[in-house]
Amino acid sequence: MLRFCFLFFVTLFLSGCSTTGFNVLDINTLESDRNDSGSFRGLERIAERAPDDASKIRVNIIYLHGIGYVENPDDAPLANAFISGVADAYNKQVEEKAVASQCGRDDDNENVKLSNSIMITDTKTRDYRTTLPGSNLQLTDLACMDRQVLQVGGNIEYVIYRVFWDDIFWESLQAPHVGQDALGATKGGKLALQRRKYNGQLKDKLVNYGFSDAVLYLGPAGEQIRDAVRGAMCSAALDASGYGFEDQGVRVNHIDICQIAALEDIETDPFAFVTESLGSKIAFDIMRDAMTDGRGNIYDTMIKGTQFFMLANQIPLLSLSDITETERVVPEPYSDDERPTIIAMSEINDFLTYELVPFYRNLLSRSQRSLDGQIDMSQDSERAKLIDLLGFNVIDMRVEFAGPVFPFIGGFVDPLFAHNGHVRQPELIAYILCGAQNGQLNVEGCRGLSSPNLVGKNLKRTLAADPPLPSPKGEAAARSGS
Known part of the structure; x- marks a missing residue:
């Protein structure tokens, strides 16, 4: 049986990208007891927060990658499909390779460096002790970020800030641990070369360049990855306000650039976040830290009222590393307009995706809380209390689009x-561009619906009636007046 399952998996690896059509299964929200009632603004609606005197509305997007060999020249470049997809939504065409695989490089010739990037560094060279006494690994650079501008016509433009930390951490920390067992970009280790072709490729894709990223992030170096993204956020905010990469310098450390951002009177067009896989957990942790550190800074400004579009997140799984005996800090309350929103977009058949609404409901039901801290999810006021405890709105968009590995199976x-x-x-x-309203695509006034691929498709969903949860009991019933 195990051999049969492995054959399935290898065939999967060889199968490439197949599709069976796109279906939205549910759009759920933590603040409701009914399924398919979720609402969120898309990127076009976020653009409405632009300064009143802006002649062109600019939507700034921080794009964070997940696990894997991100700057692999043989794979699709980071955010390439996103940029192509957004262009297509406005019936615009970009080249098949719209951006370079490497940070700050020309997409036609990746040996050519452009001036659209900046290097985020640490404040010092860090020495990490390894399990071999006396052997240390050093880390100074943290991330490279570049700027990609997508003109879609009219008065809207999308500016995508791609943040790359993977190659830097691989060369500094991961390769000394697992590089000897990897095929690598040019030459492989002796062990890897003895492995069967597809076994070696699978180990590289899933473990050496994949799971090792997650293991690294959950360890001490995770703080440096977060510092990399914080520095990138500050640099992007300055760039969006007119203090560009050329003014900031080729290399900046994350503390200095954030201090400059704190001292500047920054007014920018709004920021949103698009995150893949592990990048969702990184963004989540930075958001939570900003909400609970008791300090007002540029991160707070960037996350107020924004939306995090999290693709294939693993927050419930990776949050196992966050359990602690220390009391959690509750964020300061946000107004409805300023509270950020997470939109977790999950393909139901993805092994590595966990939805957030079921996660928080399950965690609430299976954990111990004090008597006055009880939350009854059948009551609107009680669910609002949970949202205040978290500090952000939670939307799950459950979809299905992956096709069968084998025909007819x-x-x-x-x-x-x-x-x-x-x-x-x-x-x-x-949906990312136009948002959703009560479980339906919000087509009202949205321009990002001009894709030729949408012609003839009925985008209106049939929503099934969903009964509310049972009535509250006990202490929760007394508090609600039931």
């Missing part, structure tokens, strides 16, 4: 495409 679909195929779906891009 519908019980097993391609989980790799389920994990990384989100932005290749024109319908999903439409």
Whole structure:
């Protein structure tokens, strides 16, 4: 049986990207006891927060990658499918390779460096002790960020800030641990070369360049990855306000650039976040830290009222590393307009995706709380209390688009495409741009619906009636007046 399952998995690896059509299964919100009632603004609606005197509305997007060999020249470049998908939504065309695989390089010739990037560094060279006494690993650079501008016509433009930390941390910390067992970009270690071709490729893709990223992030170096993204956020905010990368310098450390951002009177067009896989947990942690550190800074400004579009997140799984005996800090209350929103977009067949609404409901039901801290999810006021405790709105968008690995065998679909195929779906891009209203695509006034791939498709969903949860009991009933 195990051999048969492995054969399935290898065939999956060889199958490439197949699709079976796109379906939205549910759009749920933590603040409601009914399914398919979720609402969120899309990127076009976020653009409404631009300064009143702006002649062109600019939507700034921080794009964070997940696990894997991100700057692999043989794979699709980071955010390439997203940029192509957004352009297609406005019936615009970009080249098949719209951006470079490497940070700050020309997409036609990746040996050519451009001036659209900046290097985020640490304040010092860090020495990490390894399990071999006397052997240290050093880290100074943290991330490279570049700026990609997408003109879609009219008065809207999308500016995508791609943040790359993967190559830097691989060369500094991961390769000394697992590089000897990897095929690598040019030459492989002796062990890897003895492995069967597809076994070696699978180990590289899933473990050496994949799971090792998550293991690294959950360890001490995770703070440096967060510092990398914080520095990138500050640099992007300055760039968006007119203090560009050329003014900031080729290399900046994350503390200095954030201090400059704190001292500047920054007024920018709004920021949003698009995150893949592990990048969702990184963004989540930075958001939570900003909410609870008791300090007002540029991060707070950037996350107020914004939206995090999290593709294939693993927050419930990776939050196992966050359990602690220390009391959690509750964020300061946000107004409805300023509270950020997480939109978790999850393909139901993705092995590495966990939805957030079921996670928080399950965690609440299976954890111990004090008597006055009880929350009854059947009551509107009680659910609002939970949202205040978290500090952010939670939306789950459950979708299905991955096709079968084998023709005529519908019980097993391609989980790799389920994990990384989100932005290749024109319908999903439409939701990211236009948002949703009570479980339906919010088409009202949205311009990002001009994709030729949407012609003839009925985007209106049939929503099933969903009964509310049972009436509150005990202390919760007394508090609600039931």
